Amino acid sequence: MSQLTDALASNIGAGEGAGTETGNAGKRRKKPGKPAKTPRGKFSVHFAHYKWLYLLLLPGVIYFAVFRYAPMYGVSIAFKDYVPFLGVNASPWVGFQHFQDFFSNPDFPRLLGNTLILAFLNLGIAFPLTIVLALLLNEVRLSILKRTVQTLVYIPHFLSWTIVASLSFLLFALDFGPLFLFINNVLGTNIDFLSDPAWFRPLIVLQEIWKNTGWGTIIFLAALATVDQDQYEAAIIDGAGRFRRVWHITLPGIRSTIIVMLILAIGQMLNTGFEQIYLMTNALNRSVADVFDTYVYFVGITQGAYSYSTAVGLFKSLVGIVLIFGTNWLAKRFNQSGLF
């Protein structure tokens, strides 16, 4: 669920600062101009009045300080030579050394290529398929069929990547996997799907499609439900067929949703999904499988190059932030609503 929920989370976050209650305008119960009934004077008075509330707030605040903000400070080791017994603060400062090492490392172009190819495959195949599936579901007027298909295609979203990978291992297994045997019977060739580097990317995209396409339709179906029905009637009277109605009414009707989802997808582009890639990586396909996320793990956790791998992770996050702001800027440039 990570990608989409994260995306939505940031969407909600964007709305939060401006005016918290805008989403529920209809149900708002607060009367405007209602005077604050609490003492507005000294903080100590305010604090004493609300001591129980501050006490309740404490565990959460500690959580954010320790598990969210301390690691953000820990990112500073990307500019240091982290020595475990010296800690983050006392480790010697090396500036951009790790970044220079990374950019001059032959791994860098390979990782960048692998990450970008997977990202564009997902963006170019999985993303449009989600919209197509939503459009097809939207055309179904037999509600029992629609509900049944929805129920079925949502299931894989809830399964872990471990299960998806395990299913792939069984289905594509050499010598007895059903898909291996199927190809063997039909084409007469043996394909080693799981370790042949040429099949790594197709498998990853296939898994992504199987796991998340169905679930991804939810947002688009919700948007499709808001398209003005009168326009369809008018189009029918004008003699527009099914495809022209989809092209001229339905798609423009959900354009802003498509753009928002696209911006979010591009912002998440470099997050190729650590678990999925890690699980499908093996000794034979490393050349195409290594991406930033898994590289950080292999170099950082298994080889202990903490500072260097943190620098790699930081580079990836910064590019991600540039991407999301860049796409948003482009969307606005082309007169679309954008995200923020």
Add this chain to the structure above:
Amino acid sequence: MKIHNTTGGRIFDAANYVFLTLIGIITLLPFIYVFAGSFANEAEITRRAFFVWPEQFTLGSYEYIFSTPAFIRALVTTVLVTAVGTLIQLAFTVTMAYPLAKRNLRGRQLILSLVVFAMVFSGGMIPTFLLVKDLGLLNSYWALILPAAINPFSLIIIKNFFQELPAELEESAKMDGATEIGILWRILLPLSKPVLATFALFYAVGIWNDFMSPLLYLSDNSKWTLQMYLRQVTASSDLLGTGNVDPNYIPPEQGIKFAVIVVATLPILIFYPFLQKHFAKGMLIGSVKG
């Protein structure tokens, strides 16, 4: 409105219905195969390419895995960690959401901004790993629970929910002398059961499915969770060789892989009706604002 269909439209409808039905079935096929395979014997799995019904029904694979201490341990561990973890994460989230729902609480806006900031920026894998290590949580189950104790997204939705509850409820309780904690416990929580159930499911699925945290934090294989065990069992030996695996490990026969996958999937499928309903709703809250 009745849409009058043209011939072309009818053909499209028919093709669309057939196509979507096929999509639905194809989505389900891997499960059906694995479910059927888990009740078949070894010979049948290797002989028949694909089947949805075993010729010879056997519980052998299940008998085997349920007699393996490592599997039992992983299963019990995962169930316990998921149950305890869900409660802890929910408690952390609710206690923080409640004060943040009070509009006149000072410092609220600052904390909310920091929460939102933490949604966008994170320390990343290595700094978080080093923190967990420094806290002495490596090889501890707390490492699977605490770093994800509050999901900022869930926190803000629960906060918004509390904010929408009528203020009169609390005011009358206060007149009766209830404390803030009493109000939260006796009035707000019972009213929020459906919302809490939704986020409990969110957290539970997150912990149950989590592979990255045990991979990072549990190097001791006697502490592995079900997902780690599953990965070890299903990846054949030549495919492993990267990272965290038990070197003394002998790959099992096929039927056992099928059975372990079924056991790891089953809880998700059992809860699926609730998941579908609540997650779909959770997905749409605040997302399509216009």
